[in-house]
Amino acid sequence: MPDFSRLQKQLAENFKDRVQNLRVVRGNELHFRVTRGNAIRLARMLRSEFQAELILMVATDRRAGTGHFEVQYIFANSRENWFACATKELPAENPTIVSMATFYYPASRFEREIKDLFGIQATGSPDRRPLVRHGFWPEDFFPLRKDTTEPPQFEDDGTPFPFLPVSGEGVYEIPVGPVHAGIIEPGHFRFSVVGETVIDLKIRLYFTHKGTEKLFEGRAPAEGVELAERISGDTTIGHSLAYCQALEKLSASEVPMRAQYLRVVLLEMERLYNHIADFGMIANDTGFPVAHSHCFRLRERLLRLNKRITGNRLLRGGLVPGGVARDFPSDLPLAAELDAILADFKEIVDISLSNTILMDRLEGAGTLSQQTAVDHGVLGYVARASGIDVDVRRDHPFDAYHALKFNVPVFKSGDVYARTMVRVEEIHESVSLIKRALSQLPSGPLVAPLRALPAFEPAFGMVEGWRGAIAHWVMVDNVGKLFRVKVKDPSFANWPALSFALLKNIVPDFPLCNKSFNQSYSGNDL
Numbered sequence: 001m002p003d004f005s006r007l008q009k010q011l012a013e014n015f016k017d018r019v020q021n022l023r024v025v026r027g028n029e030l031h032f033r034v035t036r037g038n039a040i041r042l043a044r045m046l047r048s049e050f051q052a053e054l055i056l057m058v059a060t061d062r063r064a065g066t067g068h069f070e071v072q073y074i075f076a077n078s079r080e081n082w083f084a085c086a087t088k089e090l091p092a093e094n095p096t097i098v099s100m101a102t103f104y105y106p107a108s109r110f111e112r113e114i115k116d117l118f119g120i121q122a123t124g125s126p127d128r129r130p131l132v133r134h135g136f137w138p139e140d141f142f143p144l145r146k147d148t149t150e151p152p153q154f155e156d157d158g159t160p161f162p163f164l165p166v167s168g169e170g171v172y173e174i175p176v177g178p179v180h181a182g183i184i185e186p187g188h189f190r191f192s193v194v195g196e197t198v199i200d201l202k203i204r205l206y207f208t209h210k211g212t213e214k215l216f217e218g219r220a221p222a223e224g225v226e227l228a229e230r231i232s233g234d235t236t237i238g239h240s241l242a243y244c245q246a247l248e249k250l251s252a253s254e255v256p257m258r259a260q261y262l263r264v265v266l267l268e269m270e271r272l273y274n275h276i277a278d279f280g281m282i283a284n285d286t287g288f289p290v291a292h293s294h295c296f297r298l299r300e301r302l303l304r305l306n307k308r309i310t311g312n313r314l315l316r317g318g319l320v321p322g323g324v325a326r327d328f329p330s331d332l333p334l335a336a337e338l339d340a341i342l343a344d345f346k347e348i349v350d351i352s353l354s355n356t357i358l359m360d361r362l363e364g365a366g367t368l369s370q371q372t373a374v375d376h377g378v379l380g381y382v383a384r385a386s387g388i389d390v391d392v393r394r395d396h397p398f399d400a401y402h403a404l405k406f407n408v409p410v411f412k413s414g415d416v417y418a419r420t421m422v423r424v425e426e427i428h429e430s431v432s433l434i435k436r437a438l439s440q441l442p443s444g445p446l447v448a449p450l451r452a453l454p455a456f457e458p459a460f461g462m463v464e465g466w467r468g469a470i471a472h473w474v475m476v477d478n479v480g481k482l483f484r485v486k487v488k489d490p491s492f493a494n495w496p497a498l499s500f501a502l503l504k505n506i507v508p509d510f511p512l513c514n515k516s517f518n519q520s521y522s523g524n525d526l
Contacts, residue, residue, distance in 0.1 A: 030083070039086065056486070061145050063147075069091075072087045099124045187205050228240045236314050249461060257442045279348075283352050286362065286512060325446075362420060367413065379493050380465070385419040393464045470487075489526075
């Protein structure tokens with residue numbers, strides 16, 4: 001367990017009575033309350049003295065019970081696996097916080113989201129544009145406030161979004177979307193170009209805002225799993241596991257060891273079918289469709305294995321709070337199947353990467369520098385391709401990952417090639433992890449019932465999904481129903497960085513760069 005004595009001493013010396021109610025929760029979380037106006041000072045101290053960075057901001061409407069709003073800031077130290085969770089109270093009338101946007105860019109995204117959904121203004125923010133809210137929402141409509149009722153009928157009045165234009169001789173704009181070909185979800189991309197060279201890209205999302213976090217409210221905790229599975233259709237296990245973890249931490253329940261190992265297998269199976277599909281789609285966007293066809297043949301084989309394991313091709317129904325829903329079939333030679341799939345995939349990769357035309361498209365395209373990646377707090381394979389060595393499975397181990405050795409592939413070039421190769425190496429690691437987990441699989445129960453959930457206490461779960469770190473934060477009310485659920489998909493952090501990766505590339509490289517990021521619209525547009 002981490003030693004919080006130095007952190008507690010620093011808080012006492014630097015903040016005195018502005019930090020109160022310090023308590024250690026679940027062994028590696030230090031919870032406390034901080035007075036208004038001190039969050040940015042706290043963030044500076046945690047970064048400079050403890051290498052802890054902001055990973056999540058959560059707003060909660062507690063006016064009915066306590067008469068105020070709350071905002072919680074969660075900071076993570078990945079080297080020592082601990083978290084600092086600071087909560088501040090805001091008055092019911094005119095609630096405001098001091099912006100942290102100039103200190104850390106991702107904070108501005110959280111602040112804009114909180115403003116749109118709760119009406120809590122971040123003073124001093126350099127970016128006051130709406131994030132979730134589209135222009136035709138009523139000004140006084142804040143959907144995550146508890147007293148919000150069904151708004152009057154409203155619709156798009158046709159007012160154009162105020163994009164900041166890029167002007168100059170020879171500059172013109174290319175609008176793409178929000179409606180795209182095929183079944184891709186909506187998002188608007190506006191390119192400013194000179195000739196074919198992109199000099200600016202603006203991305204507008206949230207066309208599919210569904211009120212997902214609102215849909216959790218009032219449900220029984222166990223019923224939330226089904227909703228978590230559908231936050232992003234390709235990340236069933238990642239989201240449902242983070243949600244289940246949050247409930248298990250809140251109830252101080254221990255997941256049986258057999259279930260912990262089976263959860264590892266399910267999460268890695270999800271990583272496998274997505275990464276293999278991505279390699280094929282990246283190759284397809286270079287004009288090499290044969291690799292795409294063969295990768296989707298392997299993806300289909302993996303989806304059929306998923307069906308045998310959980311009864312669902314996308315692994316839905318695989319997890320329950322406290323464990324897993326079912327054991328693996330005894331007649332399934334999963335390790336042998338994965339060895340065959342990996343050998344097949346390796347041949348596809350070797351053929352693809354020996355193609356000089358394909359390699360010419362991958363290398364040097366869509367470069368995201370390490371500094372830009374750090375500034376944007378990017379996650380997952382996007383971060384690791386730009387030289388950032390992060391992985392929740394190693395840095396904040398969960399389930400059986402603490403007992404399973406694996407490598408975290410990191411590349412430095414930050415281009416499409418690096419993002420492709422991170423996936424290729426992670427595919428090898430996932431197969432190795434699954435085989436190791438199966439060989440060490442203990443006997444025992446599959447689920448442990450949750451203990452009582454304490455009312456109005458926060459808890460969060462974190463998982464390294466196939467795109468990157470996923471976080472779910474939960475709080476229940478005094479009758480055990482879900483009071484507030486906050487979700488962070490890695491796409492929330494990674495989408496803005498795509499604009500920087502595309503700079504100085506040509507327009508025809510956008511589909512390739514975009515696919516190498518492959519972020520979720522639905523996971524972002526909660």
